[in-house]
Amino acid sequence: MESFQYDLPARPCVALPVRAELWGVVSSGNLEVLVETGPPPDQCRFQVETSAHGFSEVWQAVLEDFVTRHAVGGLSFSIHDAGATPAVVSLRLEQAMQSLKAP
């Protein structure tokens, strides 16, 4: 297992605070992402635990791309990954964004 955390500057999310919501499943080539209210509104936090070692640069690129596309400041994304490809990571993050609701 490899763990890392990224705090990236982000535009504030308009839906804060949000109800904790889980998307995806930890199975081969897939991942789960838990979205919660977290850091200050100008920051977005990603906590990643992945079974695939040595891909932190790819993760950073995918997450930076996500942050530029969405206003996710004030949100925390906790990820348990079992070897998902970058496309699947992006898909799950998009699904999680669509499901955001007030608590």
Next chain:
Amino acid sequence: MNRIPGKSYREATARQRVAGLLDADSFAEWVGPAARATSPHLAALGLPCSFDDGVVVGQGRVEEAVVTIIAQEGQFNGGAVGEVHGAKIRGALQRAVRERPTAVVFCIDSGGVRLHEANAGLLAISEIMRALLAVQGAGIPVWALVGGSCGAFGGMGIVARLCDAVVMSEEGRLGLSGPEVIETVMGVEEFDARDRALVWRVTGGKIRRTLGEATVLVEDRLSAFRAALESLRHSCPVALPRTLDALQAVQDQLTARATRESDLRDGQALWDRLGLGADAAWMDTAQFNRRLQELA
């Protein structure tokens, strides 16, 4: 967590099943993912954990009636029961005894004990069985739904058969030892686990329905499982009595069946004997149910 009409039960995740089975927006989860009740055993082995340890438990409504719901996630480690996973199920069942819902809905999708957690997993299964019997002892029925890709095997196969009703799809499977286990122990001549048709003729929903082990056979749609829950409210409103006489009667029936059907190798042999037709395996669910009804 969208409700998609016509959506496959088998393809759905545990959370999608919960959303599709219950009245809209009626689900309240207990020990949800934000509580991070994850497996210490998987973490110690350096394996990926899940925020809900592969099971969703909570309360919701079916046609306004309050139910406790338990849904195993078959995609996470084969729905296998670990220590935390099992404790969540046991806790939900014990809470049901206190809070007295109309029923417990148990979406089983599991190969049995999570082998990584060894004795803790075995213990969890026996705790689930004891708690389930306590729920029934309180008069509350437990309805099992079996339609996931992992079926109900090992200890969870036994748990399924403890339930007051078992709703299955043709795609669902129910058994004690899984196909690979039988092949490994007894040899490929005894059971070829790669022969999918054989696996389903022996463990699938149609043969389980024929033997009476599944109470209802439904199509592989979330809405069909939901409809089965609605009709169980009327047909199975209280837990079955578990008197010594009732258990002895079931034991006698099973003994008679084992003798009567000891020469039958699989479902097709039984369907041939019953006169269900050579095409029983290919019939759609409605046609199969109709033929069974005609022969009953």
